[in-house]
Amino acid sequence: MGHDTAEWVFVAIVIAVLCYVGVDSWIVQKAVEDVPADAEVIKVTGQQWYWSFEHADGTKEISTLHVKKGHAYKFEIYSRDVMHSFNIPDWVVFEDAVPGHTNHAWFAPDQAGTYPIQCREYCGLLHYNMRGSLVVEDDKS
Amino acid sequence: MECTSKQQMKTLIAVSIIALVALALIPQIVHAQLAQQTSAKQYINLRAEVWNEFFRMTTAAFTVGAIVSGTMIWLVWRFRESNPKNKAPTKWEHMDDPTAGSYEEEGH
Amino acid sequence: MVLELQKPRPVWQIMFSTHHTDVGYLYLVFGITFLFMGGVLAMIIRTHLFFPGQGVLVSDSATFNRIFTVHGLTMLFLFALPVANGIGNILVPIMVRYKDMAYPKLNAIAFWMNPVGAALLWLGFADTTWVSYAPYSIIRAPGPAADMFIFGMKILGISSILSSINFVVTIVKCKHPDLPLRRVPLFAWSMLTVSLMTIVAMPTYASALIMMLTDRLGLSGFFNPFAGGDPIAYLHLFWFTFHPEVYIFLLPAIGMMYEIIPRFSRKPLYSQASGVFAFVMLGIIGFASWGHHMYSTGMDFTTKVVFMIGTLAAVPASGMHVFNFLATMWGGRIRFAAPMKFAVGGIALFFSAGAGGVLNSAMPLDFISHGTYWVVGHMHLFLIGTIGFGFVGMIYYMFPYVTGRMYSEKWASAHFVLMFWGTVQTFFTQHLLGLEGMPRRVYDYPTEFTSWTQLNQISTIGAWMIGASFAIFLASLIYYSAKGKEANMDDPWGIGGKYYYPVAAKNPHGGHSGY
Numbered sequence: 001m002g003h004d005t006a007e008w009v010f011v012a013i014v015i016a017v018l019c020y021v022g023v024d025s026w027i028v029q030k031a032v033e034d035v036p037a038d039a040e041v042i043k044v045t046g047q048q049w050y051w052s053f054e055h056a057d058g059t060k061e062i063s064t065l066h067v068k069k070g071h072a073y074k075f076e077i078y079s080r081d082v083m084h085s086f087n088i089p090d091w092v093v094f095e096d097a098v099p100g101h102t103n104h105a106w107f108a109p110d111q112a113g114t115y116p117i118q119c120r121e122y123c124g125l126l127h128y129n130m131r132g133s134l135v136v137e138d139d140k141s
Numbered sequence: 142m143e144c145t146s147k148q149q150m151k152t153l154i155a156v157s158i159i160a161l162v163a164l165a166l167i168p169q170i171v172h173a174q175l176a177q178q179t180s181a182k183q184y185i186n187l188r189a190e191v192w193n194e195f196f197r198m199t200t201a202a203f204t205v206g207a208i209v210s211g212t213m214i215w216l217v218w219r220f221r222e223s224n225p226k227n228k229a230p231t232k233w234e235h236m237d238d239p240t241a242g243s244y245e246e247e248g249h
Numbered sequence: 250m251v252l253e254l255q256k257p258r259p260v261w262q263i264m265f266s267t268h269h270t271d272v273g274y275l276y277l278v279f280g281i282t283f284l285f286m287g288g289v290l291a292m293i294i295r296t297h298l299f300f301p302g303q304g305v306l307v308s309d310s311a312t313f314n315r316i317f318t319v320h321g322l323t324m325l326f327l328f329a330l331p332v333a334n335g336i337g338n339i340l341v342p343i344m345v346r347y348k349d350m351a352y353p354k355l356n357a358i359a360f361w362m363n364p365v366g367a368a369l370l371w372l373g374f375a376d377t378t379w380v381s382y383a384p385y386s387i388i389r390a391p392g393p394a395a396d397m398f399i400f401g402m403k404i405l406g407i408s409s410i411l412s413s414i415n416f417v418v419t420i421v422k423c424k425h426p427d428l429p430l431r432r433v434p435l436f437a438w439s440m441l442t443v444s445l446m447t448i449v450a451m452p453t454y455a456s457a458l459i460m461m462l463t464d465r466l467g468l469s470g471f472f473n474p475f476a477g478g479d480p481i482a483y484l485h486l487f488w489f490t491f492h493p494e495v496y497i498f499l500l501p502a503i504g505m506m507y508e509i510i511p512r513f514s515r516k517p518l519y520s521q522a523s524g525v526f527a528f529v530m531l532g533i534i535g536f537a538s539w540g541h542h543m544y545s546t547g548m549d550f551t552t553k554v555v556f557m558i559g560t561l562a563a564v565p566a567s568g569m570h571v572f573n574f575l576a577t578m579w580g581g582r583i584r585f586a587a588p589m590k591f592a593v594g595g596i597a598l599f600f601s602a603g604a605g606g607v608l609n610s611a612m613p614l615d616f617i618s619h620g621t622y623w624v625v626g627h628m629h630l631f632l633i634g635t636i637g638f639g640f641v642g643m644i645y646y647m648f649p650y651v652t653g654r655m656y657s658e659k660w661a662s663a664h665f666v667l668m669f670w671g672t673v674q675t676f677f678t679q680h681l682l683g684l685e686g687m688p689r690r691v692y693d694y695p696t697e698f699t700s701w702t703q704l705n706q707i708s709t710i711g712a713w714m715i716g717a718s719f720a721i722f723l724a725s726l727i728y729y730s731a732k733g734k735e736a737n738m739d740d741p742w743g744i745g746g747k748y749y750y751p752v753a754a755k756n757p758h759g760g761h762s763g764y
Contacts (some may be wrong), residue, residue, distance in 0.1 A: 210600065213593070217578075220581050233515060
């Protein structure tokens with residue numbers, strides 16, 4: 001049964017690689033899902049076809065979000081109509097906006113600049129144009 | 142004599158276990174103390190974590206891919222009909238239908 | 250198999266026939282027709298995305314959304330399923346040595362539901378995307394298109410359940426008593442596995458469709474958050490059906506490669522047992538992974554881990570298939586005729602797609618890949634790279650048996666080279682687009698990210714190559730079935746050995762001396 005052995009060795013190698021993938025992504029996911037306790041909450045609302053934001057101090061913004069470098073922010077993501085997906089590709093921020101649910105994402109920008117915000121879940125006519133921008137400002141305080 | 146050697150072995154094992162535990166723990170304790178000294182505003186770099194994971198996974202995928210596709214290219218080159226080494230018909234071609242059945246029935 | 254082009258019959262005799270080869274023909278003609286119709290839509294999509302900005306070809310996003318929705322539906326339900334069913338109809342009864350399918354009339358009914366479903370999908374031209382996520386499909390999608398989509402899918406779903414029941418009964422109950430189930434050829438095993446999977450998976454989606462319909466009519470609020478429902482429930486029901494459905498599309502193509510590879514390697518299959526084992530494993534584990542489509546919907550960590558493990562668990566079985574193929578080729582004397590070229594190309598792309606799939610299942614990478622062109626590239630590598638290559642190879646393989654004539658090996662090579670290169674160029678590039686963050690299902694993309702434009706253009710050129718390759722395919726199918734050289738029906742490729750298939754083809758109700 002020599003040929004069986006070859007196949008089982010092959011399967012064992014495949015399983016070993018998969019275990020590595022599984023364990024590694026477990027560790028990383030555990031780390032990145034852990035929202036820092038001092039993160040400032042920003043409410044993000046998606047609706048056809050723009051994003052609106054509400055800061056913890058009550059400031060509201062539409063399409064453009066201003067945050068400060070070096071702070072952690074926690075997004076509370078809502079949707080007012082259909083499913084959207086809040087995404088800042090440059091900062092690996094991504095979570096669906098599901099009506100009736102509150103989803104969370106967080107990030108802590110360490111680099112000032114302007115970055116695109118987009119919708120990554122099909123939401124109708126102007127899905128392609130449901131874009132905004134994130135402005136990370138230097139913290140002068 | 143026998144007794145002392147056993148004793149020695151026990152000591153050796155105990156010492157090495159303690160040493161291993163210490164080696165495993167000390168860096169963690171030191172690291173935790175260092176982490177406490179730094180400011181509370183050090184967050185993990187989310188995008189670096191995720192992209193590093195991506196590059197580790199891609200490295201694994203491309204390594205396995207290189208092996209599999211390398212094997213495949215070699216197979217295609219070596220066992221093509223037009224390869225001079227493949228002039229002679231294989232032993233299976235003498236059978237009535239070389240493609241019927243499988244290894245298992247031929248008592249390999 | 251009746252040699253239609255040598256002994257023509259009036260077309261209604263085929264249309265109203267319940268004989269398994271005739272129904273198989275109908276499925277094949279239907280599937281190949283919609284392959285080209287869906288292909289035209291694909292060409293429109295890619296050509297439109299060649300230049301950013303308001304397109305010349307598609308002037309508004311509403312039309313564009315409808316085009317990619319119908320492209321997806323067509324390729325999955327009007328091309329992939331019917332072609333698999335068609336080839337299954339022709340080959341499975343022969344492989345299990347029965348005179349016909351178990352229920353011939355049911356077989357014909359199952360086929361004739363397809364044109365009705367197809368008409369509803371194409372005349373409606375919905376814009377819900379093929380996944381038709383609630384609540385968009387309930388509260389925003391314009392009718393009657395979305396309603397026609399629901400009824401069309403409903404009819405196609407019933408048709409696929411009926412044909413699955415037929416396949417299961419044919420293989421399990423009607424096979425020749427001398428033929429133990431484990432000796433049934435692997436293509437029939439693949440049809441058995443996918444039929445069982447369909448019977449388990451499809452009713453879930455069928456009920457979800459009914460719920461969606463009553464939600465749209467305002468009678469209920471299962472998935473409508475503004476009537477107390479939950480859209481996530483729809484996603485669960487949908488993916489519980491359609492992640493297994495991925496294997497339902499894939500396994501027949503793997504089964505076809507199991508037909509082609511030993512034959513052109515002039516060697517017995519490496520291991521029948523491991524092929525059967527891997528099919529059954531995939532059929533079971535395929536149901537454990539649907540949640541990996543929903544990582545970003547607010548799933549908690551533990552659920553994500555469960556679905557990641559379920560997804561990864563399917564990989565060893567797929568790997569066993571690849572191992573089986575390569576080990577079958579090892580030590581053979583391989584004739585690289587068109588079917589073999591497509592089968593080997595299909596294995597190579599199957600591996601790339603599978604590696605991408607492993608990356609998709611890793612939870613943190615979902616932040617990067619989900620909902621981007623990465624996913625588009627990944628699933629097209631499966632659908633064209635593996636399923637498309639397997640099916641095209643099988644169509645070339647059956648060409649001489651169906652038409653009694655030979656296709657041109659030269660044009661088939663041109664088809665293969667263009668299609669392989671085009672697939673790699675189009676869909677590997679789309680992986681890169683996804684890594685740069687380009688969302689899928691977009692009508693337009695911003696120009697400030699210059700590499701998006703370049704990558705889209707590279708991808709579009711690849712798509713044109715695939716288009717050209719299929720133009721060659723269509724032309725040679727038509728031309729060589731009428732004008733091709735007469736095929737030697739005992740051994741069309743001159744590779745020696747007997748074939749159970751043509752022996753049966755000449756005498757559909759007679760013995761099967763070859764197998």
